[in-house]
Amino acid sequence: MxxxxEVETVVRGLAPVLDGAAVRRVRVRRRDLRWPVPSGLERHLSGARITGVRRRAKFGLIDTDRGHTLxxxxxxxGRLRLDPSERLPHDHVELETDGHRIVFHDPRRFGSLHLVPTAEAARHPLLAGLGPEPLDPDFDGEALAQAARGRRVAIRALLLDQRAVAGIGNIYACEALFRAGIHPARAAGRIARPRFERLAHGLRAVLEAAIEAGGTSLRDHAAVDGALGWFQRALAVYGREGEACPACGxxxxxxxxxxxxxxxxxxxxx
DNA sequence: ATGCACTCCTGAACGC
DNA sequence: TGCGTTCAGGAGTGCA
Structure with missing residues (x-):
């Protein structure tokens, strides 16, 4: 998941391979992902040179010198497989560069591919409403407190709301709340200000540690080279029902x- | 505006 | 063994 x-791990694995590479061929085997694969994907990417690979929230962005961003x-x-030795079911899209093949593999097809003019990428409907990056140096408790103001939703739900803070899913929401000592069901608007500082710090700490470990591979995630992330060993609460709390037992x-x-x-x- | 259930999809895990 | 059920959940949609 x-x-x-996990997306950061994939992007970091992809960047050295794709940066500066020329796209030789694009093959789409299945277009009906979460949203249809853009019909112009093959035409716009073929022959383009990749100028950068970056991340925003849970999205990866691949920029090209043709002014398009994938x-x-x-x-x-979803997984991105680098130079796979065999073709698997659910290998939906293949990107061939001068030297490598990148395969978009996604059994559940909840993933998606989009093509936008680079200059308008940030305004794409999927990206436009995203909240702050929790690893941004400017991110702090104030950002969370502001998003929580007057809200009655559970704080866990607020953390999952990409408009409040970007990139958090259930695993890291649970882990950050544990680190901050906040009950997941607590109403977001009824959390005292200093606790948001602890929550922001908990988010940052758990995300940085997870990136360091290559992400969490529960079922589906792997780096582009297939390496599994080892962070699940470091999870304090997620998936550990009945086990002893590492802090109090x-x-x-x-x-x-x-x-x-x-x-x-x-x-x-x- | 806010909150929340529903929906998409497949494979793994589980129960009988 | 084999079938049916439940679960995982990101994020858009639609309703109250």
Whole structure:
């Protein structure tokens, strides 16, 4: 389940391979992803040179010298495979450069590909409303406090809202809340100001540690070279229902919240 | 504006 | 063994 650290891992793996490379051929085997693969993808990318690979929230952006940017989202089960030795089911799109092949593989097809003029990438509907990057140097508790003002939703739901803060999914929302000692069901607007500072710090710390470890590979994530991320070993609460809280030893609890599991320590998180 | 259920999809895990 | 059910969840949609 690619969240910010997993996408960052993919982008970092992709950049040295794609930066400066020329796209030789694009092959689309399946167009019906989360949204249809743009019909002009092959035409606009073939022959273009890649000028950069970057990330915004959970999106990867590949810029070309033709003024187009390819945006990818990995959804739930998406992977980018670099120079795969065999073709697999669900290999939907293939990008051949002068030297490598990048394959977009996505069994559940919650992922998507988009092509936009580079100058308008930030205004694309999927990117336009995104909140601040939690790893941006300017990101702090104030940004979270502002997004939470007057809101009655559970803080976990607010963290998952990409307009409030970008790139967070269920795993890192749960982990950051544990680090900040905040109960996932607590109403966002009823959290005292200093606690947002702890939450912002918890988010940053857990995301940086996860990137360092190459992300969390629960089921679907892997770096472009197929390497698994090792951060699941460092998860304190996510997926650990019944296990001992690493801080106090109390059993980790799982609670259904808005249709999704929230994992937390009922003693440490209030 | 806000909150929330529903929807898409497939594979893994589970129960009988 | 084999079938059915449940779950995972990012993010748009549509409703109250």
């Amino acid at each position: 690619p969240e910010l650290p 945006i990818f989202h990995l959804g739930m089960s 109390h059993a980790i609890r799982r609670q259904r919240l808005h249709g999704r599991s929230a994992f937390f320590c009922p003693r440490c998180q209030r």
